[in-house]
Amino acid sequence: MASENNSIPKIIFVGGGAGGLELVTKLGRKLGRKGKADVTLVDNTRTHIWKPLLHEVAAGTLDSHQDEIEYLGQAKYNGFHFRLGKMDGLDRDNKTISMAATLNAEGLEIIPRRTFDYDYLIIAVGSISHDFGIAGVAEHCLFLDTTRQAEHFQRQLLEAYVRAHTQERPIDDGQLDIAIVGAGATGVELSAQLHEVSHLLSTYGLDEVKPTDVKISIIEAADRVLPGLPEKLSHATEIELAKLGVDVLTDERVIEVTADEIRTESGKVVPAAIKVWAAGIKAPTFLMELGLATNRINQIEVKQTLQSLTDDDIYAIGDCAACPWEGHEGNVPPRAQAAHQMASLAYKSITRRLAGKSIPDYHYHDHGSLVSLGKYSTVGNMMGSLSKGSLMIEGFLARMMYLSLYKMHQVALFGFFRVGMLSLSHLFRRSVHPKIKLH
Numbered sequence: 001m002a003s004e005n006n007s008i009p010k011i012i013f014v015g016g017g018a019g020g021l022e023l024v025t026k027l028g029r030k031l032g033r034k035g036k037a038d039v040t041l042v043d044n045t046r047t048h049i050w051k052p053l054l055h056e057v058a059a060g061t062l063d064s065h066q067d068e069i070e071y072l073g074q075a076k077y078n079g080f081h082f083r084l085g086k087m088d089g090l091d092r093d094n095k096t097i098s099m100a101a102t103l104n105a106e107g108l109e110i111i112p113r114r115t116f117d118y119d120y121l122i123i124a125v126g127s128i129s130h131d132f133g134i135a136g137v138a139e140h141c142l143f144l145d146t147t148r149q150a151e152h153f154q155r156q157l158l159e160a161y162v163r164a165h166t167q168e169r170p171i172d173d174g175q176l177d178i179a180i181v182g183a184g185a186t187g188v189e190l191s192a193q194l195h196e197v198s199h200l201l202s203t204y205g206l207d208e209v210k211p212t213d214v215k216i217s218i219i220e221a222a223d224r225v226l227p228g229l230p231e232k233l234s235h236a237t238e239i240e241l242a243k244l245g246v247d248v249l250t251d252e253r254v255i256e257v258t259a260d261e262i263r264t265e266s267g268k269v270v271p272a273a274i275k276v277w278a279a280g281i282k283a284p285t286f287l288m289e290l291g292l293a294t295n296r297i298n299q300i301e302v303k304q305t306l307q308s309l310t311d312d313d314i315y316a317i318g319d320c321a322a323c324p325w326e327g328h329e330g331n332v333p334p335r336a337q338a339a340h341q342m343a344s345l346a347y348k349s350i351t352r353r354l355a356g357k358s359i360p361d362y363h364y365h366d367h368g369s370l371v372s373l374g375k376y377s378t379v380g381n382m383m384g385s386l387s388k389g390s391l392m393i394e395g396f397l398a399r400m401m402y403l404s405l406y407k408m409h410q411v412a413l414f415g416f417f418r419v420g421m422l423s424l425s426h427l428f429r430r431s432v433h434p435k436i437k438l439h
C-alpha cells in the first residue's frame, strides 16, 4: 500500500501498547501533523489499554471500557494513521510488512491480506505468557495477556460466584478455589485484587458465598515471591499476603495442570476451580520468522540504539526487544517503565536521524518497582542517587507513586490538562457506579 505522499519518509509502527502508542503519538504530533513524515500504526486490536491494569480488569475492579483508548480517535487527533491488522511477515529487500486478513467474530473476512511499505519500521508487539510447554497449561489455565483474556477471566469468576450463590446444595469444598502460577508482580497483584473482590461481591447481593469460601493460592518456582525484585520487598509482600490469607507456595515447580488441580515437581497437588498462568513471558512467535536476529524467547536482538542487529532501519522497543542492560547480566527487563524509556529514546533517534544527525544510545534507568496489593497496601523500592541505592517505600507514598505511573502514560498520550479532566470525571463516575463490575 503506497504512502499518501511519496516524497516523505514512511514510518510504520507495529503494536500500540505501553511503548508503541506513546511513541507513535509523539511522532505523529511532531512529524505527521506537519506533513514531514507519513506515520502509521498497525495493531491487531482496535483499542489500547495499559497492560499493568489488566489484573484489575480480571478482578472486575476496573471496567476496561472506561479506560480503553480508541486507536482511530488517537490517530485522528495526533497526526498518524491507524490500520487494523496482525503483522505476520517482513520483506526486508522490498521494505514491506505483510498483514494477515482480519476476520470478524463469525469468521468472515472484513479486511483482506495486505502489505504496507516503510522506510523505518518500529516493532513494539510486546510479550505473551510463556507456558514452557508444561502439560495442560494451555488447555486449563487462564492468561492475562490481553483485555479480552482479562474480561474472560472476570466473566468466569462472576459466573462461578453466581452459580455458587444460587445452587441449592451447600458450596462444595474447593468449588471457588483460585490458584495463580507465578508470584511476579502480576500474580501477587492479582491475588490481592481477588481477595478484595471476594469481600466486595457479598456486599452486592451474592451473600450466600462467604469470603472464606474462596481460597487463593500462589505457586512460585523461586524461593520467594517477587523473585526479580529486592529481597526486602519480597519479605514485606509475603507478610501482607499472609495477612490476607493468601496461601503462598514457594520452591514449587509446576509440572502439570489438569481441569481440577495443579501438580508440582515435589509431589504437591493444589486443587483449583480457576487456574491462572502468570509465570514468565516470551515475545510473539512470528518474530522468529522475520529473518531478524532473535533470542530464545523470540525477542528481537537490538543494539544499544534499539536498532535491530540485522537491519538499521528496523527498531524494536518494549517487551519484544532484547536490549543488553549495561552493567548487569542479561537484558533490560520487560516492564512498562522500560517500554516508556525506550519510546522516548526511539523518538529522539528517529527525529535526529531524519534531520541527518547522530543517534543516541539507550541506557535503562531502573527507578525501582511498585507492587499494589489493592486497597490493602502498596510496597515498592525507589532506586537512584536520591535514595542512595534502593529505598523501601510502603503505604500512602508508594500508592501515590504507583498511581502516578499510569498517569505518566496518560499524560504522554493526552497531555496534562486532559488527564486532569479525565481524573476528575473518573472520580465522579466512581461515586455513582458499583466498586466492582457486576456483569
Ligand SMILES: Cc1cc2nc3c(=O)[nH]c(=O)nc-3n(C[C@H](O)[C@H](O)[C@H](O)COP(=O)(O)OP(=O)(O)OC[C@H]3O[C@@H](n4cnc5c(N)ncnc54)[C@H](O)[C@@H]3O)c2cc1C
Binding pocket: 014, 015, 016, 017, 018, 019, 020, 042, 043, 044, 045, 048, 050, 051, 052, 053, 054, 055, 085, 086, 087, 088, 124, 125, 126, 127, 144, 145, 185, 186, 284, 286, 317, 318, 319, 320, 334, 335, 336, 337, 338, 339, 370
Ligand atoms: C497483568 C499485567 C500486569 C503488569 N504489571 C506491571 C507493573 O505493575 N509494572 C510494570 O512495569 N510492568 C507491568 N507489566 C508489564 C508491562 O505491561 C509491559 O512491560 C508493557 O506493557 C510492555 O509494553 P510494550 O509496548 O512492549 O507492549 P504491550 O503494552 O504489550 O503492547 C503490545 C501491542 O502490540 C500489539 N500486537 C501484538 N502482536 C501484534 C501483531 N502481530 N500485529 C499487530 N499488533 C500486534 C498488541 O495488540 C498490543 O497493543 C504487567 C503486565 C501484565 C500482563
